[in-house]
Amino acid sequence: MSKVLIIENAAIATVDVCDTEYERGYLVARDGLIDAVGAGAVPEGVKQNPADDVTIVDGTDCLLTPGLINTHHHLYQWVTRGLAQNEALFGWLTTLYPIWARIDEPSVGAAARGGLAWLAKTGCTTSADHHYVFPTHGGDLLAAEIDAAGTIGLRFHPTRGSMSRGRSQGGLPPDECVEQVDSILRASQDAIDRFHDPRFDSMVRIALAPCSPFSVTDELMRASAELARSNGVRLHTHLCETADEEEFCLATHGMTPVDYAESVGWLGDDVWFAHAVHLSDAAIKKMAATGTGAAHCPSSNARLGAGHAPVRSLLDAGAPVGLGVDGAASQESGMMVEELRQAMYTSRLRAGNSSAAETLGARDALRIGTIGGARNLGRQDEIGSLEPGKLADLALWDLSGLGHADIADPVGALVFGPPASVKLLAVGGRTVVRDGELVTADEATLARDCRAAARRLVSGR
Structure with a gap:
C-alpha cells in the first residue's frame, strides 16, 4: 500500500528552472516523492485507487511552495536570546562567550x-x-541536536564546528572555549562516522565548520578541508561578516578573507560561507568561478549592524546563494518566512532603489530561500523545488485571512505581506505542521524546557 498525499485547488510556485507557476493546481506525492504537479484538477483515478492510503488537502486560498531551507543557524543560541541587544559583532560575542x-x-x-x-x-x-x-x-552536544531534529521531523544538516585560536593566540574566544586541532579532527571524523547519511532521502548530513578567521588557525582550516573532502562532506564557515573581520585578516594573514580562504583550500562547490557581506568585485568573481556559496542572513546582519550583503551581484555572477536565520541570539525572531522579505528589502536598501535589475523581487527571494539553499547544501537534485521525482518537502501557506486576502499575487502576498500561517508542512510527505500547529511535539512543553534552560544558563546555576 502506498501513502499518497494530494494537495488540490492551490496556487503553486514550483521554483523549477522555468519558475513555473499555476493559478490553481494540484500536487500528488507518493511514498515521500513528488509524483505529479500541474494545473487544474487532479487527474482522474488518482483518488480512487483502493490500494493507496490517501490524504487529501484542500488548498483553496493557499499558496504551495517548496519547503524553505535554512542554510545557517546556531541552535544552541535559542536559549540565550535577548542579550547584548545593542552590541556589534565583537562586543556581542565577548559578552556571550x-x-x-x-x-x-x-x-x-x-x-x-x-x-x-x-x-x-x-x-x-x-x-x-x-x-x-x-x-x-558539556556532553555529546551534536547528538543532542540531531536527536532533537528527529523529534521535530525536519531534514537536518548539522556541522561539526570548532574553534582553535583563543585570546592567548590573538583570537577572539576565551581560551576555555577552544579545542586542540587533533581533538577537533578526531571529533569531526567521529561525527561523520556516526551520523552522516549520503542517501537520496537522508534526514541527516554532516559538514565540517571551523568557526571563523578570528577563532581558528591555518592548520585547522587546511586539515578540515582535507578531512571533509576525503569523506565526501561539505565545508562551512563564517566569512566576510564585518569590516572588523577584514581588518583582522589583513593584519593577521596579510590578505582579505576570501583570499585567505583560497590560500587554505576553502573555495569550491562543496563550500558555503555564512554572511558574505563585505565582498569586493574580485571576491564575488572568485566565489562564482569556483561555485562557492553564500548563506545570506539579512535579519542578523541588521541586528548586529554588519551591513547588506551584495546578493544581487552574487546571483548575477552565478554564485549559489541561500538564506539563513542565523543564531537566535542575534536574530530573536528566527522565522524563515520573514527572511524572504528581509532579503528583498535589504537588497533595495543596498542599491538605494527598487529596480528589478539591481535588487531582489519576491520570486528572487523565494528562489534563494528554496532552491538556492538546496544548492548550498548540495541537494538541488533532491529538494528545493516542486518537481516529479524530488522529495515531497513542501509548505502550504494559508493566504485566506485579513493580512493577505486582498493581495492579488500569491507569491507577492507571501513575501511582501505579514508572516503567513502554515496550513501544511510536509517533509518527505510526512506531516510536521497542520493548520498552524506542530504535530510532532507539544509546544507548551518545548517552551517550558527552553525557558528553564535559558534561566539556568544565564544565572550560571
Missing part, C-alpha cells in the same frame, strides 16, 4: 527542539546548524 561556555546536553537539546519547532511552524523543512562551542564537560 562566558554564557555559552556553560552549555550542555540538556540545554542544547532544549534549544534545538525549540528552534527547529519554530522553524517548522514558519515554513522550513530543512535546516543546517553551525555548532562550534564544545565545553569540556
Whole structure:
C-alpha cells in the first residue's frame, strides 16, 4: 500500500528552472516523492485507487511552495536570546562567550527542539546548524541536536564546528572555549562516522565548520578541508561578516578573507560561507568561478549592524546563494518566512532603489530561500523545488485571512505581506505542521524546557 498525499485547488510556485507557476493546481506525492504537479484538477483515478492510503488537502486560498531551507543557524543560541541587544559583532560575542561556555546536553537539546519547532511552524523543512562551542564537560552536544531534529521531523544538516585560536593566540574566544586541532579532527571524523547519511532521502548530513578567521588557525582550516573532502562532506564557515573581520585578516594573514580562504583550500562547490557581506568585485568573481556559496542572513546582519550583503551581484555572477536565520541570539525572531522579505528589502536598501535589475523581487527571494539553499547544501537534485521525482518537502501557506486576502499575487502576498500561517508542512510527505500547529511535539512543553534552560544558563546555576 502506498501513502499518497494530494494537495488540490492551490496556487503553486514550483521554483523549477522555468519558475513555473499555476493559478490553481494540484500536487500528488507518493511514498515521500513528488509524483505529479500541474494545473487544474487532479487527474482522474488518482483518488480512487483502493490500494493507496490517501490524504487529501484542500488548498483553496493557499499558496504551495517548496519547503524553505535554512542554510545557517546556531541552535544552541535559542536559549540565550535577548542579550547584548545593542552590541556589534565583537562586543556581542565577548559578552556571550562566558554564557555559552556553560552549555550542555540538556540545554542544547532544549534549544534545538525549540528552534527547529519554530522553524517548522514558519515554513522550513530543512535546516543546517553551525555548532562550534564544545565545553569540556558539556556532553555529546551534536547528538543532542540531531536527536532533537528527529523529534521535530525536519531534514537536518548539522556541522561539526570548532574553534582553535583563543585570546592567548590573538583570537577572539576565551581560551576555555577552544579545542586542540587533533581533538577537533578526531571529533569531526567521529561525527561523520556516526551520523552522516549520503542517501537520496537522508534526514541527516554532516559538514565540517571551523568557526571563523578570528577563532581558528591555518592548520585547522587546511586539515578540515582535507578531512571533509576525503569523506565526501561539505565545508562551512563564517566569512566576510564585518569590516572588523577584514581588518583582522589583513593584519593577521596579510590578505582579505576570501583570499585567505583560497590560500587554505576553502573555495569550491562543496563550500558555503555564512554572511558574505563585505565582498569586493574580485571576491564575488572568485566565489562564482569556483561555485562557492553564500548563506545570506539579512535579519542578523541588521541586528548586529554588519551591513547588506551584495546578493544581487552574487546571483548575477552565478554564485549559489541561500538564506539563513542565523543564531537566535542575534536574530530573536528566527522565522524563515520573514527572511524572504528581509532579503528583498535589504537588497533595495543596498542599491538605494527598487529596480528589478539591481535588487531582489519576491520570486528572487523565494528562489534563494528554496532552491538556492538546496544548492548550498548540495541537494538541488533532491529538494528545493516542486518537481516529479524530488522529495515531497513542501509548505502550504494559508493566504485566506485579513493580512493577505486582498493581495492579488500569491507569491507577492507571501513575501511582501505579514508572516503567513502554515496550513501544511510536509517533509518527505510526512506531516510536521497542520493548520498552524506542530504535530510532532507539544509546544507548551518545548517552551517550558527552553525557558528553564535559558534561566539556568544565564544565572550560571
